Amino acid sequence: MTNKRRVIIFDTTLRDGEQSPGASMNLSEKLEIAQALVDLGVDVIEAGFPIASPGDFEAVRQIAQVVRGSTICGLARCNDKDIDRAWEALKAAPAPRIHVFLATSAIHREFKLKMTKEEIIERAVSGVKRAAGYCDDIEFSPEDAARTEPDFLCAVVEAAINAGATTVNIPDTVGYATPAHMGKVIRTLRDRVPNIDKAVISIHCHNDLGLAVANSLSAVESGAGQIECTINGIGERAGNCSLEEVVMALRTRGDFYDADTRIQTERLVPTSRLVSNVTGMLVQRNKAIVGRNAFAHEAGIHQDGMLKERTTYEIMRPEDVGFTQTDLVLGKHSGRAALADRAKALGYHLTGEQLQTVFEQFKLLADKKKEIYDADVAALIDQEIHDIAEQWSLESYHVSCGTGGKPTVKLSLRRGDQAITQELTCGDGPVDAIFLAIEKITGVEVVCRDFRVQAVTVGKDAQGEVNVEIEHQGQLYRGRGISTDSVEASAKAFLNAINRVAIRKGKPLHPQHSAVDGV
Ligand code: KIV
Ligand code: ZN
Numbered sequence: 001m002t003n004k005r006r007v008i009i010f011d012t013t014l015r016d017g018e019q020s021p022g023a024s025m026n027l028s029e030k031l032e033i034a035q036a037l038v039d040l041g042v043d044v045i046e047a048g049f050p051i052a053s054p055g056d057f058e059a060v061r062q063i064a065q066v067v068r069g070s071t072i073c074g075l076a077r078c079n080d081k082d083i084d085r086a087w088e089a090l091k092a093a094p095a096p097r098i099h100v101f102l103a104t105s106a107i108h109r110e111f112k113l114k115m116t117k118e119e120i121i122e123r124a125v126s127g128v129k130r131a132a133g134y135c136d137d138i139e140f141s142p143e144d145a146a147r148t149e150p151d152f153l154c155a156v157v158e159a160a161i162n163a164g165a166t167t168v169n170i171p172d173t174v175g176y177a178t179p180a181h182m183g184k185v186i187r188t189l190r191d192r193v194p195n196i197d198k199a200v201i202s203i204h205c206h207n208d209l210g211l212a213v214a215n216s217l218s219a220v221e222s223g224a225g226q227i228e229c230t231i232n233g234i235g236e237r238a239g240n241c242s243l244e245e246v247v248m249a250l251r252t253r254g255d256f257y258d259a260d261t262r263i264q265t266e267r268l269v270p271t272s273r274l275v276s277n278v279t280g281m282l283v284q285r286n287k288a289i290v291g292r293n294a295f296a297h298e299a300g301i302h303q304d305g306m307l308k309e310r311t312t313y314e315i316m317r318p319e320d321v322g323f324t325q326t327d328l329v330l331g332k333h334s335g336r337a338a339l340a341d342r343a344k345a346l347g348y349h350l351t352g353e354q355l356q357t358v359f360e361q362f363k364l365l366a367d368k369k370k371e372i373y374d375a376d377v378a379a380l381i382d383q384e385i386h387d388i389a390e391q392w393s394l395e396s397y398h399v400s401c402g403t404g405g406k407p408t409v410k411l412s413l414r415r416g417d418q419a420i421t422q423e424l425t426c427g428d429g430p431v432d433a434i435f436l437a438i439e440k441i442t443g444v445e446v447v448c449r450d451f452r453v454q455a456v457t458v459g460k461d462a463q464g465e466v467n468v469e470i471e472h473q474g475q476l477y478r479g480r481g482i483s484t485d486s487v488e489a490s491a492k493a494f495l496n497a498i499n500r501v502a503i504r505k506g507k508p509l510h511p512q513h514s515a516v517d518g519v
Contacts (some may be wrong), residue, residue, distance in 0.1 A: 004254060004258055004259050004260040005225075005258060005259040005260075006259070006260060006261065006262065007220055007224075007225060007226065007227060007250060007259050007260070007261050008043045008044065008200065008202075008225060008226040008227070008261075009041075009042050009043050009044070009226075009227060009229065009243065009247065009261050009262065009263055010042075010043065010044040010046065010073070010202065010226050010227065010228045010229070011037050011042040011044070011045055011046065011228075011229060011230065011231070011243060012046040012204075012228055012229070012230055012235070012240065013033060013037070013230040013231045013234065013243075013275060014030055014033060014034065014045065014046060014047050014048055014059070014063075015046040015047065015048050015049055015075055016046070016228075016230060016235040016236055016240050017230040017231065017234040017235050017239075017240065017275070017279075018048070019235060019236045020234045020235055020236070020239065020279065020281060021476050022279075022280065022281075022469055022476035022477060022478045023234055023279040023280070023281055023478070024500075025278055025279065026055075026500075026503055027055070027058060027059055027062065029278045030047070030048070030059045030062075030063065031059075031062060031063060031066065031067070032274070032278070033231075033274060033275060033278060034047060034063045034067045035067060036267075036270070036271050036274050037070065037231075037271070038067060038068070038069040038070050039264070039267055039271075040263060040264055040267040040268070040271050041261070041262045041263045041264045041267070042070050042243075042263070043070060043071060043226075043262060044070060044071040044072075044073050044097060044226075045063070045067070045070045045071070045072055045073065046073045046074070046075060046099065046228075047059060047060040047063040047064065047072050047073065047074060048060040048063075048074060048075070048089075049074070049075040049076075050074050050075075050076070050082075050085045050086045050088070050089035050090075051076065051077070051081065051082045051085040051086070057085065057088075057089050060072070060074045060086075060089035060090060061088075061089040061090075061092070063093075064089060064090045064091070064092045064093035064096065065092040065093075067093075068094065070095075071093075071095040071096070071097050071137065072090060072093040072095065072096055072097070073090075073096075073097040073098070073099050073139065074086040074087075074089050074090045074096075074097075074098060074099065075099045075101065076098060076099065076100050076101075076127075076131070077100070077101060077102070077127075078100050078101065078102035078123050078124060078126075078127030079127065080130055082100075083098060083100060083127060083130045083131050083134075084130075086098050086099075086131075087131075087134040087135070090135070091134075095137065096134075096135050096137065097135070097137040097138070097139055097167075098131040098134060098135060098137075098138055098139070099138075099139040099140075099141065099169070100124075100127045100128055100131050100138065100139070100140050100141070100165075101140070101141035101142075101143050101171075102120060102123055102124050102127065102140075102141075102142065102143060103120075103142070103143035103144050103173075104120055104142035104143065104144065104145060104148040104152060104153060104156050105143075105144035105145070105147040105148040105149075106147075106148075106149065107144070107147065108143065108144050117152055117155075120156065121155065121156055121159050124140065124142070124156055124159060124160050124163070125159050125160070125162075125163040126163075127140075128140050128160050128163035128164050128165050129163045129164060131164070132163065132164030132165075136166065137166055137167075138164055138165050138166055138167070139165065139166070139167040139168075139169055139202065140157075140160040140165035140167070140168055140169065141168075141169040141170075141171050141204065142156050142157065142160075142168075142170070142171070143171055143173050144171065144173040144174065145170045145171050145172070145173075145185070146170070146171070146172035146173070146174075146176055146177040146181070146182065146185060147173075147174070147176055150185070150188050150192075153170075153185070153188075153189070154188065154189060154192045154193050157189055157193050157196070158193045158194065158195060158196075161193070161195045161196070161198050161199045162195060165199055166198075166199055166200065167199055167200045167201075167202050167226060168189075168196075168199045168200075168201055168202065169202035169203070169204050169226070169228060170185060170186065170189070170201065170202065170203055170204065170219070170224075171204040171205075171206075171228075172203075172204065172205045172206055172212075172215060173204075173206060174206060174208060175205065175206035175207055175208025175209055175211070175212065175237070175238060176208070176209070177205065177211065177215050178209075178211060178215070179211065179214045179215050179217070179218035180218070181215075182203070182205070182215040182216075182218045182219050182222075183218040183219065183221060183222040184222075185219075186201060186203070186218075186219045186222035186223055186224050187222045187223070189201060190222070190223050200225040200226050201219075201223060201224045201225055201226070202224060202225070202226035202227070202228060203215070203216050203219035203220070203224045203226070203227055203228065203241075204228035204240070204241075205219075205228075205240065205241045206235065206236065206237065206238065206239070206240060207233060207235075207237075207238040207239045207240060207241070207242075208237060208238045210238070212233065212239070212240060212241040212242070213233075213241050213242055213245045213246050213249065215241075216229070216241045216246050217246065217249055217250075217257070220250070220257060220259060221257065227241060227246055228240070228241065229241040229242060229243040229246055229247075230242065230243060231243050231244070231271055231272055231275040232244070232272050232275055232276060232281065232283055232287070232290065233245070234275065234279060234281055242288075242289075243263075243268075244268045244272060244288075244289040244290050244321065245288050245289055247261050247263045247265065247268070248265065248268070248288075248289050248316060248321065251263075251265060252315055252316055265320050265321055265322070266319065266320060266321065266322045266347075267322055267347060268289060268290060268321045268322050269290050269321055269322030269323055269347070270322055270346065270347025270348070271322075271347075272289075272290035273290075273347075273378060273382070274382075277382040277480065279478065280467055280469070280478025280479065280480055280497075281478070282452070282467060289316075289321050290321065294318075294321075294323075295314070295316075295318040295323060297313060297314075322347060324345050324346060324374055329371045329372065329373060330342060330362075330366075330371075330372040330373075330377065331366055331370060331371060331372060332363070332366035332367060334362075334366070334372075336355065336359050339355070339358065339359055339362055339377070340355055342374065342377050343355070343358070343377060343381060346374060346377060346378055346381075348378075348381050348385075350381070350385070354381075354384065354385050357384050358380055358381050358384050358385075361380050361383075361384060362377070362380060365380065365463070365484070368461065368484045369461045369462075369463070369484055370461065371459070373456075373457040373458075375456045375457045376456055376457055376463055379456045379463060379465060379482045380482075383480075383481075383482055391415055391442075391498075391499045391502045391503075392413045392414070392415050392438075392441075392442055392495055392498065392499060392502075393413065393414050393415075393495065394411075394412075394413060394414075394488070394491050394492055394495055395412035395413060395414045395419055396411075396412045397409065397410070397411045397412070397434060397437075397487070397488070397491055398410045398411075399430040399433060399434065399487065401429065401430050401433070406425050406426060406427065406433075407425070407426070407427055407429060407430050407432075407433040408423070408424070408425045408433070409422075409423070409424050409425075409426075409427075409430070409433040409434055409436075409437050410422075410423045411423075411434060411437040411438065411441070411491070413438065413441050413442070413495070420441045422437045422440050422441050424436060424437050424440065430487050431451075431487060431490045434487065434490065434491045434494070435448065435490075435494050438491065438494055438495060438498060439498075442498050442502075444472060444498050444501050444502070445472070446470040446471060446472045446477075446497075446498070446501070447470065447471045447472075448468060448469075448470050448494075449469045449470060449471050449476065450467070450468060450469035451466070451467075451468050451469075451490075452466065452467045452468075453465070453466050453486055453489070453490070456482060461484060462484075463482050463483065463484050463489075464482065464483060464484070464485070464486035464489045465480065465481075465482045465489065466480065466481050466482070466486065466489040466490045466492070466493040467479070467480050467493060468480075468490070468493045468494055468497050469497070470494070470497045470498070470501075472501045475501075477497045477498075477500045477501050478497060478500070479492075479493040479494060479495065479496030479497025479498070479499075479500065480493050480496055481493035481494075481495070481496055
């Protein structure tokens with residue numbers, strides 16, 4: 001990067017991203033993602049919403065305490081209690097930021113907040129001032145800014161900057177904006193807010209119309225200096241602006257935007273994979289930048305062109321976003337060093353102990369499967385190192401079934417020293433029977449909302465990856481399991497989700513999912 005304008009990347013995977021239904025993460029997962037975001041080169045990490053729950057508070061507190069290399073931000077509504085709690089969580093960070101938000105659009109003023117324009121400005125000013133009493137780096141967001149009257153938006157932004165806001169973030173909370181609209185909002189602020197040069201203008205777009213990335217780029221074109229985004233574009237409803245897409249658009253079209261970011265783009269695929277595995281939210285195959293097909297050329301004419309000159313059909317190189325160039329095949333004669341090498345090339349930093357565990361699983365897999373591809377290695381590592389603390393684990397199962405009768409299942413689970421076996425004749429098929437037996441043993445009753453099986457790689461002996469989504473007491477939980485036996489993978493995925501229920505049980509709902517959404 002030479003003299004290009006540097007755009008700040010503000011990642012909100014751990015806050016807005018976590019608001020995707022079923023995407024909640026536990027403390028160690030959040031710490032791991034925060035570290036991955038530092039490695040990726042993210043400037044600001046929004047670590048959570050400390051007032052939302054004790055779990056959110058603790059995650060922000062620990063990230064502030066141990067993660068180094070990025071600014072750590074915590075969200076707060078515009079009231080003293082939220083702001084004080086956010087500071088309490090953030091105060092150990094060398095570079096803390098408090099992010100205060102208050103809705104400004106007519107719809108939110110009238111129906112949600114029941115406040116006048118004057119009261120909104122007063123509340124915004126007092127919130128920003130309180131936060132500025134704690135630290136220097138203060139972000140203010142007029143929620144639903146894209147639907148706020150331009151004159152009023154300018155007035156609120158001017159007042160917030162005067163009160164001490166150093167970043168003014170313009171959210172398109174409901175994904176209503178279009179690129180031309182968003183560009184105009186940012187230009188209006190730059191033209192009409194007299195103190196606008198005292199703050200960084202930020203953009204925060206939701207993807208309800210599929211325009212979050214385009215709207216964010218348009219805002220940058222009009223002068224925004226910070227983009228708020230998430231890995232894989234996860235977030236409330238249709239999600240947020242996808243980090244990997246917006247960053248690669250700026251990098252690839254640096255000629256047009258004359259701007260760039262600090263992102264280490266070759267970390268994009270490993271980070272995307274990590275977030276997908278932790279949240280259970282699969283990345284669609286044709287997803288730009290990080291999808292499995294993003295660099296696959298199928299048409300003969302394209303393949304021919306690629307062989308003659310890569311740039312005929314490729315605007316980015318796969319290795320620039322973290323896809324490894326070779327899909328080197330490993331097998332049962334491959335040693336620990338070869339596995340360690342592959343893991344490193346795939347972007348994993350394994351401790352000696354983790355490498356040992358993964359190597360043992362690798363050997364077991366190599367007995368069942370002749371060729372082990374990158375995706376197999378990644379799946380093994382993800383299963384071993386991201387497995388949530390297991391309450392229950394699968395010991396063994398046996399199912400007999402066929403057409404015209406109910407399956408019979410004998411299933412054993414282990415929890416600590418205790419092993420429980422259940423024998424049942426029930427269900428519509430082997431997977432259903434196993435799920436019912438697991439529910440019976442664990443005592444957790446759920447409704448299965450989604451069940452997907454896919455092959456990790458190619459061939460008859462490919463490992464099956466199963467992703468399930470279950471509902472328990474109104475909350476969604478996801479689980480993932482892999483095995484060369486797809487019934488066993490299903491059992492593991494279901495248990496993984498049940499274990500998440502056990503961990504989450506008793507924690508309150510996220511305030512933005514519940515009715516607590518005022519000031
Ligand atoms: O979408 C939104 O308005 C938000 C704010 C809290 C910034 O997420
Ligand atoms: Zn948002």
